[in-house]
Amino acid sequence: MIYTVTFNPSLDYVVHMETFLSGDINRADREMIYPGGKGINVALVLGNLHIPAKILGFTAGFTGREIERLAKKNGGDCDFITLEEGYSRINMKISADEETAVNGIGPDISEEKLQALLRQIEQIKDGDVLVLAGSIPADIPNDIYEQILRRIQGRNIRTVVDATGDLLKNVIKYRPFLIKPNNFELGELFSVDLHTDEEILVCAKRLQSMGARNILVSLGDDGALLLGEDEKIYRMQAPRGNLVNSVGAGDSMVAGFLAGFEASQGDLQEALKMGISAGSASAFQEWLASEADIQEIYKKIPK
Numbered sequence: 001m002i003y004t005v006t007f008n009p010s011l012d013y014v015v016h017m018e019t020f021l022s023g024d025i026n027r028a029d030r031e032m033i034y035p036g037g038k039g040i041n042v043a044l045v046l047g048n049l050h051i052p053a054k055i056l057g058f059t060a061g062f063t064g065r066e067i068e069r070l071a072k073k074n075g076g077d078c079d080f081i082t083l084e085e086g087y088s089r090i091n092m093k094i095s096a097d098e099e100t101a102v103n104g105i106g107p108d109i110s111e112e113k114l115q116a117l118l119r120q121i122e123q124i125k126d127g128d129v130l131v132l133a134g135s136i137p138a139d140i141p142n143d144i145y146e147q148i149l150r151r152i153q154g155r156n157i158r159t160v161v162d163a164t165g166d167l168l169k170n171v172i173k174y175r176p177f178l179i180k181p182n183n184f185e186l187g188e189l190f191s192v193d194l195h196t197d198e199e200i201l202v203c204a205k206r207l208q209s210m211g212a213r214n215i216l217v218s219l220g221d222d223g224a225l226l227l228g229e230d231e232k233i234y235r236m237q238a239p240r241g242n243l244v245n246s247v248g249a250g251d252s253m254v255a256g257f258l259a260g261f262e263a264s265q266g267d268l269q270e271a272l273k274m275g276i277s278a279g280s281a282s283a284f285q286e287w288l289a290s291e292a293d294i295q296e297i298y299k300k301i302p303k
């Protein structure tokens with residue numbers, strides 16, 4: 001079973017307009033509300049690919065109830081911990097000539113509720129996969145992902161971490177199976193700007209020498225570069241297509257990678273191909289890609 005943890009789920013309020021003017025009143029042409037948060041997105045795309053995934057995390061208030069309702073409506077298997085105060089955040093995604101996002105803060109999580117999540121994670125069995133994805137609310141210590149990985153250290157649980165900054169850096173020594181920074185997030189870890197594959201590779205190799213097993217660097221419409229645990233470099237371009245909404249493309253890529261890795265019994269080239277297919281398929285859709293969307297893109301990518 002795959003478990004995904006989202007500390008700070010959201011309702012993603014997506015508005016489309018031709019041009020967005022900051023400092024002005026903008027009017028949307030189209031609007032949609034989706035259940036959001038990286039772990040939730042990963043699990044929903046896995047579900048679309050018929051891979052069971054359990055969604056863990058915290059929800060609160062009316063927005064929290066709506067996140068759960070929408071996630072379930074879209075096939076999500078949720079086991080959220082409900083917080084007694086506050087409400088889950090609403091993240092505003094503006095899709096215009098450029099994409100702009102305003103991500104909310106989210107509710108406080110008490111120590112008691114945090115412990116409840118840690119108990120859930122302790123139930124995860126050997127052979128399972130644990131995905132920790134997304135930011136954490138401000139009151140949660142930013143070594144929380146590290147604490148979780150320490151608790152399950154030495155067990156046969158494959159871990160995936162999709163996070164930024166210290167939250168990511170702190171877990172590397174626990175040898176996560178997969179990390180998926182984009183090129184900007186990767187550069188940020190080492191306070192450098194990354195422009196070329198060679199520069200990206202230097203940083204990916206540093207992370208691997210620090211402990212990360214597979215480093216998947218997503219590059220938006222330029223595809224992705226994977227430094228595999230076999231120490232091989234895999235580079236794949238993304239297919240061309242019409243960008244509709246890239247929110248969740250990175251999460252879809254993580255889901256596709258896990259699906260491809262399972263289906264091919266560990267072939268990293270195949271995992272990357274499925275990752276790109278799922279990422280690009282979601283970027284070309286209003287929301288997360290279906291299995292048919294992913295298969296259509298997959299067929300267009302040369303092996």
Ligand SMILES: Nc1ncnc2c1ncn2[C@@H]1O[C@H](COP(=O)(O)OP(=O)(O)OP(=O)(O)O)[C@@H](O)[C@H]1O
Pocket residue numbers: 181182218219220221222223224238239240241243246247248249250251253275276277278279280281283
């Ligand atoms: N404009 C695009 N055209 C084609 N494919 C895209 C495009 N944008 C994203 N993708 C696909 O999705 C994958 C992940 O995208 P990206 O690098 O933007 O991840 P991310 O920064 O984590 O995204 P997000 O945080 O929005 O989920 C890319 O590797 C690529 O396969």
Ligand SMILES: O=P(O)(O)OC[C@@]1(O)O[C@H](CO)[C@@H](O)[C@@H]1O
Pocket residue numbers: 008010012035036037038041091103133134135136247248249250251
């Ligand atoms: O604020 P975080 O946790 O970093 O990111 C949250 C978020 O932007 O990530 C998903 C897309 O990857 C969205 O569904 C959600 O709104």
